[in-house]
Every structure is written in C-alpha cells, then in structure tokens.
Amino acid sequence: LRKNVREVISPNEGLSSREMNRAKRKARQAVNKQRSREAMEDTNGEEIEKKRIKTDVKEEYIIQYDLEAGDAGDWPLEWFCDQLSQDLFSSCWETRHGAATALREVLTVQGDGAGRATYIPSCQMETYHQIWLEDMSIRLLCVLALDRFGDFVSDAVVAPVRETCAQALCGVLKLMNVPACNGVLKILLQLLDHQEWEARHGGLLGLKYLLAVREDMIDVYLPESFPFILQVMHRFLKIFI
Structure with missing residues (x-):
C-alpha cells in the first residue's frame, strides 16, 4: 500500500x-x-x-x-464475383439486390474475362469461360425462381431483386454461346408454367432480356416462346378479371 x-x-x-x-x-x-x-x-x-x-x-x-x-494469373474479379454470387441467396432482400446490381455492372464491363486465367491453355480458355458463364446463369435463374419479394405501390408491384437479376442475366447471355442460351431459354419457359406468380414473373423478366440481347436468335426464340407468353398473359387476365 x-x-x-x-x-x-x-x-x-x-x-x-x-x-x-x-x-x-x-x-x-x-x-x-x-x-x-x-x-x-x-x-x-x-x-x-x-x-x-x-x-x-x-x-x-x-x-x-x-x-x-x-491466385496469381486468375481473373482479378474472380473472388469478388464468387462472394457476390453467394450473397444472391441471402435472406435479406437488400443484400440480394446489391449483389445482383454489382454482378450486373461487373459482367457488363469485365464479363469477357470471367473464368479465364493465364495458366489455362489458349485452346481451353473459351471452354472455361463458358463454364463460368453457365454457372453464373444457373445462380441467377435460381434467384428468379425463388425470390418472392415484391414492393406493392398502389395497384402496381415492383420486384427489384428479380428485375436486377434478369438484367445481370442479360450480361451473361450476351457472352454465352448458342447451345447454352438454348438451355437458359428452356428453363425460363419452365418458369412460365410455374404455379407461383412470382416465379412466372421472374421467367417473363428473364425472357424479356434474353430476346432483347440475342437479336441474332430472335427468329428462333420468339416463335418458340410466344405460345408460353400468351398462356401466362391469359392466366394473369383470369386473375384480375
């Protein structure tokens, strides 16, 4: 002391x-x-x-x-896009919307380098690129099918997550080859026949951007998808009339 x-x-x-x-x-x-x-x-x-x-x-x-x-030699945004793709399945709609927005911008500007690396042989570079794009398209399609968030404003509804995911999917479809785009079209048409209206809405959004970005395949995709579009519109009219 x-x-x-x-x-x-x-x-x-x-x-x-x-x-x-x-x-x-x-x-x-x-x-x-x-x-x-x-x-x-x-x-x-x-x-x-x-x-x-x-x-x-x-x-x-x-x-x-x-x-x-x-990670030397990989696409510099590989890790960042991987984190964003995981955030697409967050329970918080703001997180899903933010991840989809970031992916949309990255894919629009730097999407051509996705899946590529300096240590991959040049003959296999395009294959790895297409695999990466297919994986990302599957994730975005899952969000279009599973997202249920809707912001109701008077007599209209806004779905920011599904809308932004469809825009990000547009950036992917622009870079995908024709067989992969055909696979995406089949999944979107299946969504149009879903019981939940949110899933049908997601399918319509994805189909809208698919037809907008792949004008080279419009003669094939539009006749194939038009009957499904009419069927969905008929179901919507039966609900509101």
Whole structure:
C-alpha cells in the first residue's frame, strides 16, 4: 500500500531534526523507487502488447501475401464475383439486390474475362469461360425462381431483386454461346408454367432480356416462346378479371 512520507516517519517520535530529515529523504527515495518500478512495469506491458500486435500484423500480411500469390494469373474479379454470387441467396432482400446490381455492372464491363486465367491453355480458355458463364446463369435463374419479394405501390408491384437479376442475366447471355442460351431459354419457359406468380414473373423478366440481347436468335426464340407468353398473359387476365 502507498503511504505518505509523514505516515512513514510519524511513528519515529523523539528524533532529532537531522534524523528527521534523513528519515524523510529515505522515505522519499522509497516512494520514488516504487513509482519508477510501477512505471517500468507499465512500459514493459505496453512494449509486449506492441510486439504482439506487430507479430499479428506480420502474420496476417504473410497469409494475405500467400493467398494473393496462389491466385496469381486468375481473373482479378474472380473472388469478388464468387462472394457476390453467394450473397444472391441471402435472406435479406437488400443484400440480394446489391449483389445482383454489382454482378450486373461487373459482367457488363469485365464479363469477357470471367473464368479465364493465364495458366489455362489458349485452346481451353473459351471452354472455361463458358463454364463460368453457365454457372453464373444457373445462380441467377435460381434467384428468379425463388425470390418472392415484391414492393406493392398502389395497384402496381415492383420486384427489384428479380428485375436486377434478369438484367445481370442479360450480361451473361450476351457472352454465352448458342447451345447454352438454348438451355437458359428452356428453363425460363419452365418458369412460365410455374404455379407461383412470382416465379412466372421472374421467367417473363428473364425472357424479356434474353430476346432483347440475342437479336441474332430472335427468329428462333420468339416463335418458340410466344405460345408460353400468351398462356401466362391469359392466366394473369383470369386473375384480375
């Protein structure tokens, strides 16, 4: 316990003035030593904590460097798009909408490099690119089929998640080959025959952007999809009439 100088020398009554001054000096020296010792302990603790923080930062830097070195040669946005594709299935509609918006912009500007890498042979580059696009299209189609969020405004409804996913799918379809686009068309036509109106709405949105972006296949896709479109419109009219 800390004590004042007077408390330390108070029991020594009957001392001369010289002895009292000597006792005071010794008491002050003892107090100063105690303070310096506590200050050194605090300083050592801070230095140990700083060393620990520096070590953690150094280890984190090494781990990050190893990861970046391991991904050298890949498409720079590969990891980012992978995270966004996982966020497409979030339970929060704002997260799904944000992920779809980011994917739409990335695919529109940098989609041609998706799935490509410097270590892939040039003869296989297009194959890996198409595989990546097919995988992304499946994820977007799943959102079109499963999303149920609708913002009702007076007598109209807005589906921001499905609309944005259909726009992102448009960026994928623009880069896909014809057989893959045919597969997407078949899935969209199946959605048009779904019992849930949200799924049919998602199918219509995807079909709208498919017909808009693949004008080279409009003569094939439009006759094939037109009967399904009429059927869906007839079902909607029966609901509201």
